[in-house]
Amino acid sequence: MASRQSHELAHPSRAALTFTAVSAALSDPTRLAIVVRLGRLAPGDELPCATFALSVTKSTQSAHFRTLREAGVIRQRDEGTRRMNSLRRDDLDDRFPGLLNLAIAQGDAPRSGRRR
């Protein structure tokens, strides 16, 4: 159901983004996986929540998407019954240039079997 069609979703403005909030959002493996997935899409592309094959239940996923949105990492938009997610590339690159690239490139996991 996504949500009541009115009362828009809360997104912090670009100016309101903070390093600590964004860092905290990226410090969870599940959320980082979401960001990595979105980051490998063409700029501006979006995906509904259901297309992320995450290892946690729906309610937990919902919480993670909300955390990312409230930290200003992703943008969410309701389209019919689905909630579409996209990276706030422009805003993040403006406020924290390079951070997103790092997150996407590294994903998680220590450097070891970094096989080509």
Place this chain on the structure above:
Amino acid sequence: MASRQSHELAHPSRAALTFTAVSAALSDPTRLAIVVRLGRLAPGDELPCATFALSVTKSTQSAHFRTLREAGVIRQRDEGTRRMNSLRRDDLDDRFPGLLNLAIAQGDAPRSGRRR
């Protein structure tokens, strides 16, 4: 007292650093302040814990320094009665190029009175 002169302090190897652990370490305002302070020193320079004018008690500071060390953000070395802290610039720049610069440049706080 810093610590028993033997049994060295635990520092993760460069290869063992993870994005989530480092992000988590940087996501606390007190810890970020420590990193910012160290980051404004000349490369390689170190400071004892006591020289950071932090708004929390000594025991809390101790915990924060340990968190940063265990995440691989800082290096700690005992010198007499003081514990010297320095940034692991080389390792961080290798694993997460640009991340440290961002943290240091931004500190925390939303963009607003970013005068000059």
Place this chain on the structure above:
DNA sequence: CGTGATGTTCGATAAGTAGCGAACATCTGT
């Protein structure tokens, strides 16, 4: 040797966070 300075550790508390399942809401089809 005692004292002071510098830090750590321990135990406790309070607050936050991730996780789950069940129930609910909304839209799309049929």
Place this chain on the structure above:
DNA sequence: ACAGATGTTCGCTACTTATCGAACATCACG
């Protein structure tokens, strides 16, 4: 109108985290 798909919300539990004060350890110094 009903059924299915997609998500959210709520209540609960378990774990982690930030914080503090008190006690302790180590070193340096008079």
